Amino acid sequence: MENVEQEFLSVIHEYSRVIYKVCYLYTTPNATLNDLYQEVVLNIWKAFPKFRKECKISTWIYRIALNTCISFIRKEKNIPEIISFTQEADRIEEDDDKQLMLNKLYWMINKLGQLEKSIILLYLEEKKYEEIAEITGLSVTNIATRISRIKDKLRVMNKED
Amino acid sequence: MELDELKKSWNTLNEQLQKESITNDEQVIELITRYKDNANKSLKCLTGWQRFSITIGIVGILVLSLIWILPSLFHISEECQSKINVLTIFIGISILGGIWWDCKNYIWIKNTKIDEMPVSVVSKRMLQFRQWIKAEIITISAWIIVFNVVYYWAMNFNKASIAVQAILIGIIVLGDVVIIYFLYKKIAYKHLDNIKKNIDELKDICSE
Numbered sequence: 001m002e003n004v005e006q007e008f009l010s011v012i013h014e015y016s017r018v019i020y021k022v023c024y025l026y027t028t029p030n031a032t033l034n035d036l037y038q039e040v041v042l043n044i045w046k047a048f049p050k051f052r053k054e055c056k057i058s059t060w061i062y063r064i065a066l067n068t069c070i071s072f073i074r075k076e077k078n079i080p081e082i083i084s085f086t087q088e089a090d091r092i093e094e095d096d097d098k099q100l101m102l103n104k105l106y107w108m109i110n111k112l113g114q115l116e117k118s119i120i121l122l123y124l125e126e127k128k129y130e131e132i133a134e135i136t137g138l139s140v141t142n143i144a145t146r147i148s149r150i151k152d153k154l155r156v157m158n159k160e161d
Numbered sequence: 162m163e164l165d166e167l168k169k170s171w172n173t174l175n176e177q178l179q180k181e182s183i184t185n186d187e188q189v190i191e192l193i194t195r196y197k198d199n200a201n202k203s204l205k206c207l208t209g210w211q212r213f214s215i216t217i218g219i220v221g222i223l224v225l226s227l228i229w230i231l232p233s234l235f236h237i238s239e240e241c242q243s244k245i246n247v248l249t250i251f252i253g254i255s256i257l258g259g260i261w262w263d264c265k266n267y268i269w270i271k272n273t274k275i276d277e278m279p280v281s282v283v284s285k286r287m288l289q290f291r292q293w294i295k296a297e298i299i300t301i302s303a304w305i306i307v308f309n310v311v312y313y314w315a316m317n318f319n320k321a322s323i324a325v326q327a328i329l330i331g332i333i334v335l336g337d338v339v340i341i342y343f344l345y346k347k348i349a350y351k352h353l354d355n356i357k358k359n360i361d362e363l364k365d366i367c368s369e
Contacts, residue, residue, distance in 0.1 A: 137279025
């Protein structure tokens with residue numbers, strides 16, 4: 001196996017959970033977890049030779065994963081259904097309470113806009129405001145404002161629920 | 162569920178993911194191999210398409226030139242010649258416009274670098290692109306109608322009797338409706354819903 005492929009595999013191995021979480025939040029009936037996961041992995045592979053290490057690799061991975069998920073429109077199935085990447089993850093067996101919690105998490109976050117979803121995901125991943133700003137391209141002040149706005153939205157959703 | 166609760170749920174997801182393996186090396190290798198094979202096939206296909214579209218372009222220009230010189234060869238009347246001129250200019254401009262539009266879209270998409278550009282920039286570019294797709298579908302529909310009007314005039318249908326004109330207009334309108342219906346329903350409709358949804362969702366990014 002080539003060196004590049006080995007290096008790529010180790011990156012995917014290290015960040016598979018990160019990619020999974022991003023895809024998990026952007027899953028829709030038209031874009032399944034598996035489709036998004038494959039698309040993100042492929043895009044990372046395509047961009048991998050160009051990665052110049054100007055930013056942290058995690059920042060780079062988040063950027064590609066979020067951009068891929070937000071931009072993804074399923075015009076046609078370009079990638080043949082050959083691999084079920086998320087098979088293992090789909091099999092995760094949670095007890096009812098945990099499943100309920102995850103369902104609610106998915107439901108709440110999906111009520112937010114695309115960019116808000118990205119911001120809240122990065123916030124939940126405990127990224128610093130500076131890094132969130134670097135990934136999203138917004139200013140740090142803007143991130144702070146948006147997080148506060150998201151908090152308000154969640155509060156309202158909670159009341160409505 | 163507020164932010165603290167969301168964090169708890171997020172941690173639950175993290176805990177679950179720690180226990181399981183998401184993917185394995187063989188799967189990734191398989192995906193890459195498939196991608197490489199498909200990329201090679203696509204490249205060959207693309208080269209074939211490019212050759213085909215260049216051929217079509219050349220044939221199109223030849224046909225237009227032929228139509229252009231036909232009146233002088235067959236001593237067609239001046240009035241007829243001017244109508245043929247209008248029709249060929251209209252088609253010629255449409256073809257050139259279409260080529261320009263395709264190039265513009267291609268360059269726009271090619272310059273949208275998801276690995277270098279931040280999320281908000283890529284989203285704005287995607288929003289712009291989706292608005293263009295919407296505009297393209299509307300423009301094609303309008304073009305079909307304008308083409309029929311020009312064609313109707315060029316063929317002197319407007320000089321026919323009212324009964325004949327009524328039948329012709331009926332056929333043309335029906336034809337247009339069928340074409341536009343298929344354009345929307347079979348080709349664009351499914352995507353338009355997605356496009357509209359995406360435009361709505363991405364609009365908040367542009368309100369920066």
